[in-house]
Amino acid sequence: MQPDPRPEPSASPGVASFHAGLLAATTPRQVIAVLLQALGRRLDAAYWSPRWPEAVASEPAGAGNDSAVARAVREVSARRAGNAVRSDNRHVLLCDDPGGGAALLRLESPLPDTPSAQRLCRDAGARMAEVLSLERxxxxxxxxxxxERLQRALFAIADIAGSDLDKPTMLRGLHKIVAGLMYAENFYIVLYDEARDSLRFIYYVDSEDTEAPAVDRDFPMADFERRLTGYLIRDARPLMGTTEELRAQVSGPLRIAGADSIDWLGVPMQRNGRVHGGLVVQSYVEGVRYTNEDRALLAFVAEHILTALERKRGQRELERWVEERTEQLAETNVMLRDQIAEVERAEHLQASLYQIAALANSEEGSEAFYRQVHDVVGGLLYAENFYIALLDEDRQELVFPYYRAAGLQANPPRKPGRGLTEYVMRQRAPALVDAPTFQSLVSRGEIEPGLAIGPSLEGPKTICWLGAPLLESDKVLGAVAVQSYREDRTYDEGDAELLTFVAHQIASSLQRRRSAEALQQLNADLEQRVQDRTRELSEQIAVRKGVETQLKHQVMHDPLTGLPNRLYMRDRIERAIAGMKRHPERRFALLYLDVDRFKVINDSLGHLAGDGVLQEVSARLLHCVREPDVVARLSGDEFAVLLEEVPQPQTATRVAQRILETLQGGMQVEGRELNSSASIGIAISHPRHQSVDALLQDADTALYRAKAAGRNRFVLFDDSLQRAAMDVLGMEQELRRGLAAREFEPYFQPLIRLSDGARVGYEALVRWNHPVRGVLAPGDFMVVAEECGLIEAIDWQMYHSSCIEGKKLLRDDMFITINVSPRHFRNEDLDARMLAMTAETAFDPARLRIEVTEGTLLENPDAVARVLHRLREARIDAALDDFGTGYSSLGYVHRFPLKMLKIDRTFIEDLGPGDASRSCAVVGAILALAQSLGLEVVAEGIETEAQHQALRRMGCLHGQGYLFGRPQPAAHWLHEAAGQSARPRDEPRPQAGPDPAEPRT
Known part of the structure; x- marks a missing residue:
């Protein structure tokens, strides 16, 4: 709605009353009522929302159905896009805040188009915007x-979980917390045991249910299979609603048990995809219903309640474990007190055993070893009479290597018989023998009196005898024994236990001494074996060196062609550079080549064919060089040839020519005859090549130039190529500086109405106002800008300047067009950036049009269509540039939201004198197509009056070309419109020939 240009009259009493009513209105309905009263109109329908088009409210209530709201949303969108029917004054867009509130009225009778009515609507719209903002x-x-309430509830749950409250108090506290978030007079918590497939109701409060399940009792899941609690656990998803609504949500038939609620809400308590229970609230009160927000809130709280229950259960288990552990420690303490008396004895025994174990490593003889063992045993018990008996290796004779008893220091060997020593060995257990025990053993035939201990064979003179077997694993080595001839010196079971420990240690020590002796012999044998093994290892080392040589060859060579690889080539180049530093007169050359159109072979015939081509190329390259030159495959279809001796550049060029001629011959690959060629870049060694990469870079630069020159040729790197590469780097730095200095500005070329020459718009074209080289056209810098990635930044700087400068040129319904390249459509936020730019520059979006080429539409049609539709909704139209030159021009005209077609200059050039029937037919067909689709048409490249008149006769309305004006700065066209001479710099013109086509940015 346009503001009234006439001066505002003084406020009348009616207007003052209207404003007072607006100020008193605090709701959208009140604002609408005040406006309708002031307009004297009746309302058909009203729609408003503080977040349009979400949550649209309506007046009256019957106007709020989905179709009516959808029509209101379309009406607001149409008015935003400027497509609303001006004659339909029944609709009033009261307020429209993009991204905020909006209000639309539909009156029963049209609104009068008077300044007073417009002012009333404007003031009411301002108040409506304030009210909607207040609602937001x-x-x-x-x-x-x-x-905040939910956060406090979660903190309360966490506090309860960490408190020392008993279980009933904690559960009542959780109930109170849930009741603070929603209606929860009736509430229960159920836990599910997956292992036992059972339910346990740990808390249950219900004001109506007389059949409530018992708390803290396990119920089989089968009892609840067709009930709501069973479905909540089995289906593992929330359930909410009345009984009929719940029947539609569960996965089977539903059986209602207990009181039937008005509304029921339950959520499962889950962790890692497993259901551990559920929370349920229900209402028996009419009008108290649960919402989706309550369901989401209860589901969120359920997870924290589950955590609280698990923490509480873990706390109880920990307390129970502590009690059990305390009892165990008490029992252990009693046992330790009982064992204190044994500790000192055990320590003494342990020290003795360590001494015996240490004796095993002594280098002294056996006699000294046995004597020291006797001394250690004597420190543990009475051992004045002590001996050790051992079986020989054949186990046929019992020998006594150490014997001290009854004044004797030796006892002759004997065959094993029925003595006390043999008895202990047979029993494999210690034996404590006194006089009665001795007589009992004799009577049972276990021992013979003639083999009794003591100096006399007539009978035992010993008062007490104690012996223990010497055991090593399952083998009996012999026995150790002590004996007493005195009444005051006897032995008991404790002494028997001590001697048993000592016997084990003596047996281990004896075995270790025997092992040490055997080890000495083994060492002698091992030394011989080491010598033999050394000879074997020498032979294996020779074999390994051969394998390493083979592996090194595999690492340094390409597995497909067998040629050296990049690693090998870099090593050879490094050695060549090192040799050049020592002998500057020795020059070498590097030929860098790749197979032309190799990707086509791979894509059309497959990788096997491509591998065959590479193998054939490798074989032919080897025939073109001689020793010590190197041919290597670097990667893919890239090869390198290192020529070690190159006294002059002609040597390298002859080799390159020979390679080109060799590769041109036909080759048979996969049953097909193929012709191949290559592009070669040559770099001759130079003192500036201090590294391998420097030489490779020069060769690669020459290769790039050879490919750009048409392939199947070689190029020798020289200073001009180096300067060109440096020029590109210099241009890139200047482009970056120019961007920072905002040196890129728009030049405007007018779009003319062919009937009277009036201007209908301008096309904005980029120019670089270089501080040294003057005004540069896109052809002078755009390629470098594309390669270094600065093109988008240049475009947006030019778009921004075009909006600022273009505003000064626009009159009436004129517009500005800008060229948008395909790369901008790769980001789906193009429309948002465009709108942000127009808002920043205060440029009317309806006066801006973007020009796209058919190549842009081809790249990603779906994404481009979405962006163009959003731009059209924002009142920015699109024009299809160079129409008629693409592959499927007609297919784009109806698929994309286009406003204008620009006929390519190639169809305009032939118009005028002479036979132009073909161009006339094409142009006429385009005009007819555009007219049928309601599209505007602009003819580009009009340079002669004959072309101008021919287009007028065919009915073309608009044109553009050097006949009407060259691209100039905005100041030029402003001065021309004011009748002044053009002071700003002019667009550079070509010296001769037709006007060139303007490059697109």
Whole structure:
């Protein structure tokens, strides 16, 4: 709605009353009522929302159905896009805040197009925007209050989980917390045991249910299979609603048990995809219903309640474990007190055993070893009479290597018989023998009196005898024994236990001494074996060196062609550079080549054919060089040839020519005859080549130039190529500086109405106002800008300047067009950036059009279509540039939202004198197509009056070309419109020939 240009009259009493009513209105309905009263109109329908088009409210209530709201949304979108029917004054867009509130009225009778009515609507719209903004703020405050309430509830749950409250008190506290978030007078918590497939209701409060399940009792899941609690656990998803609504949500037939609620809400308590229980609230009160927000809130709280229950259960288990552990420690303490008396004895025994173990490593003789063992045993018990008996290796004779008893220091060997020593060895257990035990053994035939201990064979003179077997694993080595001839010196079971420990240690020590002796012999044998093994290892080392040589060859060579690889070539180049530093007169050359159109062979015939081509090329390259030159495959279809001796550049060029001629011969690959060629870059060694990469870079630069020159040729790197590469780098730095200095500016070329020459718009074209080289056209810098990635930044700088400068040129319904390249459509935020730019520059989007080429539409049609539709909704139209030169021009005209077609200059050149029937037919067909689709048409490249008149006769309305004006700065066209001479710099013109086509940015 346009503001009334006439001066505002003084406020009348009616207007003052209207404004007072607006100020008193605090809701959208009140604002609408005040406006309708002031307009004297009746309302057909009203729609408003603080977040249009979400949550649209309506007046009256019957106007709020989905179709009516959809029509209101379309009406607002159409008015935003400027497509609303001006004659339909029944619709009033009261307020429209993009991204905020909007309000639309539909009156029963049209609104009078008077300044007073417009002022009333404008003032009411301002008040409506304030009211809607207030509603947004209130909604935000309510949302924050809910979030704060939920946060306090979660903190309370965490506090309860960490408290020392008993279980009933904790569960009542959880009930109170849930009741603070929603209606929860009736509430229960159920836990599910997956292992036993059972349910346990740990808390249950229900004001109506007389059949409530028992708390803290396990119920089989089968009892609840067709009930709501069973479905909540089995289906593992929330359930909410009345009984009929719940029947539609569960996965089977539903059986209602207990009181039937008005509304029921349950959520499962889950962890890692497993259901551990559920929370349920229900209402028996009419009008108290649960919402989706309650369901989401209860589901969120359920996870924290589950955590609280698990923490509480873990706390109880920990307390129970501590009690059990305390009892165990008490029992252990009693046992330790009982064992204190044994500790000192055990320590003494342990020290003795360590001494015996240490004796095993002594280098002294056996006699000294046995004597020291006797001394250690004597420190543990009475051992004045002590001996050791051992079986020989054949186990046929019992020998006594150490014997001290009854004044005797030796006892002759004997065959094993029925003595006390043999008895202990047979029993494999210690034996404590006194006089009665001795007589009992004799009577049972276990021992013979003639083999009794003591100096006399007539009978035992010993008062007490104690012996223990010497055991090593399952083998009996012999026995150790002590004996007493005195009444005051006897032995008991404790002494028997001590001697048993000592016997084990003596047996181990004896075995270690025997092992040490055997080890000496083994060492002698091992030395001989080491010598033999050394000879074997020498032979294996020779074999390994051969394998390493083979592996080195595999690492340094290409597995497909067998040629050296990049690693090998870099090593050879490094050695060549090192040799050049020592002998500057020795020059070498590097030929860098790749197979032309190799990707086509791979894509059409497959990789096997490509591998065959590479193998054949490798074989032919080897025939073109001689020793010590090197041919290597670097990667893919890239090869390198290192020529070690190159006294002059002609040597390298002859080799390159020979390679080209060799590769041109036909080759048979996969049953097909193929012709191949290559592009070669040559770099001759130079003192500036201090590294391998420097030489490779020069050769690669020459290769790039050879490919750009048409392939199947070689190029020798020289200073001009180096300067060209440096020029590109210099241009890139200047482009970056120019961007920072905002040296890129738009030049404007007019679009003319052919009937009277009036200007209908301008096309903005980029120019670089270089501080040294003057004004540069896109052809002078755009290629480098594309390669270094600065083109988008240049485009947006030019778009921004075009909006600022173009505003000064626009009159009436004129517009500005800008060229948008395909790379901008790769980001789906193009429309948002365009709108942000127009808002920043205060440029009317309806006066801006973007020009796209058919190549842009081809790259990603779906994405481009989406962006163009959004731009059209924002009132920015699109024009199809160079129409008629693409592959499927007609297919784009109806698929994409286009406003204008620009006929390519190639169809305009032939118009005029002479036979132009073909061009006339094409141009006429384009005009007819555009007219049928309601599209505007602009003919590009009009350079002669004959072309101008021919287009007028065919009905073309608009044109563009050097006949009407060359691209100039905005100041030129402003001075021309004011009747002044053009002071700003002119667009450079070509010296001769037709006007060139303007490059697109």
């Amino acid at each position: 703020l209130q909604a935000a405050v309510a949302h924050l209050q809910k979030a």
